[in-house]
Amino acid sequence: MKHLLVCFLIVQSYLSFSEEGFVIDSTVDQINLNSYIYHFEDTSNILTVNQVQKKKWVRLNANPTFASNKHVQWISFNIDNPYKFSFERYLFIPYHLIHEIDVYAVTGSSIKNIIKTGIKRPITNKHLKSIGYPVLISFKPQQTTNVLVRLEFLYRPLRATTYLLSKTRADEIINNNNSLIWFWRGMFLFVLIMAITIYWFVRLKLFLYYIFFNIGVGLFTSSQLGAYFLFFNIDSTGFTSIIDFTGTTLICLFLPLFLNELTPIKKRNKLVWKWMYYMIYFMVAIVAINLIPAVRESFAMYWSHLYIMFTTGIVLLLILIFLIKGIKYKDKNAIPLLIIYGFNTLTAFSEAILPTLGIVEDSPYVLGTILITTLFEITSFMVLMARESLLVYKERSELLEKQQGHQKQMIVTMVAGQEDARNRAGRELHDSIGANMAIIKRQVGRGNMELYKIVGQTIESVRALSHGMVTPMVNNEGFVDEMKELCFLFSSDKIEVHCYFHNWPKIDNAEITTHLYRIAQELLQNADRHSKAKNVYFQFIGESHQNISLVYEDDGIGFNYSKNENKGLGLRNIENRVAILDGSLQFDTSTINKGCTIVIEVGL
CATH class of the missing domain: 1.20.1070 (Rhopdopsin 7-helix transmembrane proteins)
Known part of the structure; x- marks a missing residue:
């Protein structure tokens, strides 16, 4: 009975796979086996290799691609070794996504399972580490080997193009x-x-x-x-x-x-x-x-x-x-x-x-x-x-530049308005109130010396106030004299103001000197009102022909500029004027009761 079964399998194999086969050529390193494929679809998904050998296989006249894949697919090749020695070749399926791949070699009555691999099997089952599946098969001398491949990739598209490669070519492709x-x-x-x-x-x-x-x-x-x-x-x-x-x-x-x-x-x-x-x-x-x-x-x-x-x-x-x-x-x-x-x-x-x-x-x-x-x-x-x-960055830069220019123009307009208001108020003090006080002084005469003296002091205060409010459009030596006079006027028994000039260059731009003068005024007013300082120092330094610095120092109580959210009008005026001059403003006021240092740098 056993011998009859073997004979039946041999006959069945011959009937099933007696169609065109492929003859190995030792000089060819790579051959696409698509032209030699026979196909069988296992609609039950459970047939064994012995069972599918008894089925009717058909020649596949197209690439082994199954887009609508609902069943297990079997493909087969008849490969003849004409040489008198065993011949090894790699059967190579280059696609990674296949659930199960079972490869069998049938020679005569012998059925050998070469490999069980696929992504649902351990990756270590592969004969060579690769994204595809290289399967090493030894073909017996002067015999035809029927290679059967079971492919399970249910409910997904399956591509199964297969190559026969020499070891050299397989290594080359994988590398x-x-x-x-x-x-x-x-x-x-x-x-x-x-x-x-x-x-x-x-x-x-x-x-x-x-x-x-x-x-x-x-x-x-x-x-x-x-x-x-x-x-x-x-x-x-x-x-x-x-x-x-x-x-x-x-x-x-x-x-x-x-x-x-x-x-x-x-x-x-x-x-x-x-x-x-x-x-x-x-x-x-x-x-x-x-x-x-x-x-x-x-x-x-x-x-x-x-x-x-x-x-x-x-x-x-x-x-x-x-x-x-x-x-x-x-x-x-x-x-x-x-x-x-x-x-x-x-x-x-x-x-x-x-x-x-x-x-x-x-x-x-x-x-x-x-x-x-x-x-x-x-x-x-x-x-x-x-x-x-880059285009977006360029557009943003241009927009930011326009915004900064517009903001600077607003500051310039605001400062100019303040200067105009100060000038009008200063002239009004000098021409109207100052003149009226002079008339009062003459009317009082020296008969009432106490009143005469008070009126005289008031006239001096009005003159000093009007002088301080009117814009001093000065430059170069005139600026130095104005600053020294300003420091002298602010000095008193409670506070002494010192003014120094170091390598001060010739400045022909009256706008720069005017803003520096106003900044100094604001700093002195803040010192008088808030700092409780006894000494104030101004240093006007000419660093080069292109840059000048104003350094302000006092020995007062100081303040934390970075935490001072509610900045007063004086500080804002200083910041605005520095911005108009395209200068830089630095405060060193973090240590309380250790005074205040302010450095302003301006380009000429």
């Missing part, structure tokens, strides 16, 4: 893939960190949307590259699909928002934009539901994946239409954005869609082109953002 992947990771992290850093300083929504778009690109690409397995050994619940879904959803959410910050696509397509985001929000709900492991393992995953793929395609197509429409309206950045976006979309189409349709042949570097174009896209977007940020 090149690893180099490109680590280069991509480094560049991606660099661009992402740079974008986060820039956003921290500028706080532009443009950079925020770019950051989340890049995170989406990173999650989606990393799910295809197997980054999950840098941290874990097995994905028994299909969590990689959640990473895939999350990345895709973030791309759909933030790519339109990011592009809208560079060119106005939303305002020209308000209704379509609204419905597009309704579809995207439903994607978010689907991702949330699929966080439950039982949902990911059920038929709901089939519809989830179908909806996310459909919506992503709609979003990407609409963005293309929006950008073309923007060119029609000559919107800013529409042309460079269409070039960048169109190039990336065309590459993804040629890399993913065309091989699926069987129009172009797959490559063992399945993600190579996409990785390169992704880097091109994110770096190009970064260049555009930098350009846009």
Whole structure:
């Protein structure tokens, strides 16, 4: 009975796999086996290798791609070794996202399980560490080996292009893939960190949307590259699909928002934009539901994946239409954005869609082109953002400059008004009140010496007050004399004012000397009213032909300028006049009862 069963299996194998096979050539390092594939779909999802050998297999006249994948797929190759020695080759499936892969080698009546691998099996099961699945098979001399591959990736699109590689070629492909992947990771992290850093300083929504778009690109690409397995050994619940879904959803959410910050696509397509985001929000709900492991393992995953793929395609197509429409309206950045976006979309189409349709042949570097174009896209977007940020910065700088100019003009106008009011009040005191007091003094005469003396003192006070209020348009030596006289007039039994000039240059600009004079007046008035100082020192220092300094010091009680929120009119007048002169103002008043030091620097 046992011998009859073996004979039956041999006959069945011959009937099932007697179609065209492939003859190994030792001089060929790589061959795409798509032209030699036979296919069987296990609709029960439970058949064993012995059972599927009895089934009818069909020649697959297209790339082994199963977009609507609801069942376990089996593929088979008849590979003949014409040599008189055993021959080793790697069977290489370059796609990472496949749940279970079982490879069997059937030679005569012998059935050998070569490997059980896939993301739901330990990653250490792989024959070589790679984003794909290299399976080492030894072909017996002068015999035909039927290689059967069981592929389980239920409810998700499955691509199973398979190559037969020499060890040298397998190592080359894996090393090149690893180099490109680590280069991509480094560049991606660099661009992402740079974008986060820039956003921290500028706080532009443009950079925020770019950051989340890049995170989406990173999650989606990393799910295809197997980054999950840098941290874990097995994905028994299909969590990689959640990473895939999350990345895709973030791309759909933030790519339109990011592009809208560079060119106005939303305002020209308000209704379509609204419905597009309704579809995207439903994607978010689907991702949330699929966080439950039982949902990911059920038929709901089939519809989830179908909806996310459909919506992503709609979003990407609409963005293309929006950008073309923007060119029609000559919107800013529409042309460079269409070039960048169109190039990336065309590459993804040629890399993913065309091989699926069987129009172009797959490559063992399945993600190579996409990785390169992704880097091109994110770096190009970064260049555009930098350009846009420079324009925004320039506009802000110009606006700030205008605001500062307007603020300075307001200060100049306010100070000029104060000067005009002081001049009018000073002249009124001198011409009206001063003259009246002189008449009163003559009428009183010396008959009443006490009253005569009081009136005389009042006249002197009025004269001094009017003199102090009228603007002293002086320069150079006149300014030095005016300042010394001002200090002399303020000196009394309670306070002594000292005035020194060091290397004081010739100043022909009367506006500068007038403002310095008024600042000195304000400082003296504050000292007299608030400081309780016994000594006040003014130092006027000529540091060079381009800069001068006014240094004020007293030995009074001091005050904390930084905590003095309710600044008096005197301090505000000082600040305004320093601002008019484009000077700098520094207070050293933090230590109470240790006096006050104020330094004013002005450029000539």
